[in-house]
Amino acid sequence: MSYIEVEGLRKTFTVRKKREKGKLFREKEIVEALKGISFTVEKGELVGYIGPNGAGKSTTVKILSGILTPESGKASVGGRVPWKDRKDYVKHIGVVFGQRSQLWWDVPIIDSFSLLKDIYKIPEKDYKVRLSELTEALSLEKLMRTPLRLLSLGQKMRAELCGSLLHRPELLFLDEPTIGLDAVSKLALREFLKWENKEHGTTIMLTTHDMEDIAALCSRVMVLGHGQKLFDGHLNDLLEKFDKVRTVSVKYDIGTPALKLPEGVNADQKDGEIRITYSPSELPTSNMLSILQNAGNIREMTLESENIDHLIAAMYKEMDL
Amino acid sequence: MLNTIHLYIRSMGMLLKSHLQYPASFFMQTLAQLVMEGGEMLAVILVIDRFENLKQWSGANLFFFFGLMSVSFYITEFFGRGITGNFPSMVRNGQLDTLLLRPRNVLTQVLCSGVDPRRISCIAVGVTAMIMGSNMSDVSWSFLKVLALIESVLMSCMLILGLFMIEGIFCIHSVKSVELVNALTYGGRSACQYPIDIYPRPLKILFSVVAPFAMTMHVPAAYILGKPLYGWPTWTVFVTPLSGIAVLFVMSMLFNKGIRFYRSTGS
């Protein structure tokens, strides 16, 4: 049995629409956030969870951390069901939200930690050992007496990480942890996560929009879109699969001539510019160029480079996200 | 349980510390609260000046009632700030999620999340009014009367906290018309700072059954002020206030149910 097992997880939300003119009451609309997601994660894995905004990433994290109850589907983490017996379950997990703090704003962070010790009922001896270990790994020693509000964004994130790992969770969720951080802080954060994962075997699930987080940390990546899982595997496999996609934009001197494109190649027109996405393995780039040249006098042409963000964008596009 | 109390006391200590990080602002606001509550008391003084009595209650008695309500209400706001003030914004800005991630009861954590020490000046006004009222009414204090007073204040606090929880439950269900609940909390305070038996029957029933201020405040106060208790035996004075903790208990259950609803519908 795997550490995390998720099967057919579904979640819908009722959204109240804005009241239309002339109607007395607002209408309700049901939005499917998750349409039956299944996956497994082994203990000690470091998994990246990506997808465009509104794909259902946060909903999954919220369900797996026991905040939300799904409509249907099964999930177990270390043999426990997250939404059953919340108090017992959350002892074993830690969660960091990139844009939300769980520490106290106006007090020195050491006081926050000590209160968390009481909340999680951590034994004094264990707390001391763990705290000194974490403060060293996160270089927080000099900041312990500073109130949270006076810390920089990067320092805050380090303090948050320390706070959420004090009770030695087996599983750590990170929801966009690097958002807004500078390059140095990002690198330090990644180093720390690698260390925690290796040293303590903590399973880490990370949602992010920063592909470099994934590249640096995660051996495995899951792609979510429209509430469905679209890809699950090694990052390199994902890249290879979508590296096939090239995008070429052309502008002609006179208007936009009709192109004789083979089947399966998409072209969009906008403001006199034609954007074509194609896969070089099916249609060699030289062939593509001759098709374009035969159609008229080319004024401008760009062939987009396959950097990681573009690949993801192309993938989202192909998956119709 | 012991651990929970320890946690509450520690949280309170920490929050007080953080309030005192801004001493000038704290002082100004405490002063403003004092003036506000002084204004409320002025209204009572002017009423007594014009009307002298309120049915069988003397003006001095009215001061006592006013003081009892102020003390109870503002002790609740002092120590229960998490429920009486912060909760709606905690739901809105997602802090409630953070509380759900910790292995403790949500209600306990909400209570641990706020304290309002500025209310100390309002409590002081209430105590002054109570002392004034009891001196002017020539109350002869006995051990039993002190006990009745302490129980009354404690139970009234429980009741007020319970009533504010209704607002919290409304918030979870994302109903925006919280003002409605203010009728019970702030409306209850305004109405029940006077003896409740002066009101017409529907209001009497409302304040004996739904929001039983009559049970937690009126009955013990009548006993302390030496008024006949409608023919009831003295021991009832110590039983009726318990309705305060009953209301709190029921509301806590509903609140926990409400949290479960939140978890199944999401934000």
Place this chain on the structure above:
Amino acid sequence: MRAYFSVFRMRLKMELQYRGAMIGGIICQMFFGIVLVALYHALYESKGQALPIEQVSTYVWLQQAFFRMMVATDPDLNDKIKNGSISYDLCRPVNLYWFYYIRIAAQKLMGSLMRGIPMMIVAFLLPKGWGMSLPASIPGLCSGLVALFLGLLCMCALENITMAFTMRTLDPRGMQSLLGLLMVTLSGNLLPLTLFPDSWQKVITMLPYAQLLDASIRLYSGEYPVSDLPVVLLRQAGWAIVLILLGIWMWESNRKKMIIQGG
């Protein structure tokens, strides 16, 4: 001029959107009204007064009905002051005093009409002595309405003065609650001004806070005879001008300070 007009219209529309909150607010306000009327009935049973109880009830109901006009502040503006983005506004080319004056006026007008009218209808239906009585006379009603309009002008001017204070002090909450207290006490919301000691009334009715609602209610119920109308209106108009001038001066000096300090 057109900018001010469209601000006015926009705020009217915005105020119309909060219907859910409005119903809750009306019920809450009705409850306060009933409790107060019941209290005064009990007090009257103990010691009758020269002022008939019907007038006290009418006073209470009108105060509750127009509560929104007195107490509600503009939350947007408060937020702007708190987070400091008001300093951008202060450097804009429009005359900010009037810009916010109009905004507040629209909000108060619409808010109090939306809440006040349903409440007054219910209050008329209550049994005699408990609900609202008819106006003393038709001229009384008309002069009350004129006075209400002038009261609204004073009200918005006062609100702007509060805002100006808020912008100055580092900690606005203390100042706001002090001014709020003056408002609820001296305008007759906490206790009808007609029940204040008679000697106090002579002074209090001269103060700006009494011009907001008290003057209008007294004209409505006939406490001020219609022949007093010119004096009352003159007093209101005088205060309105003074308060507006004071507000303009305060906003202007805030603006200068803001520009010098650079926010």
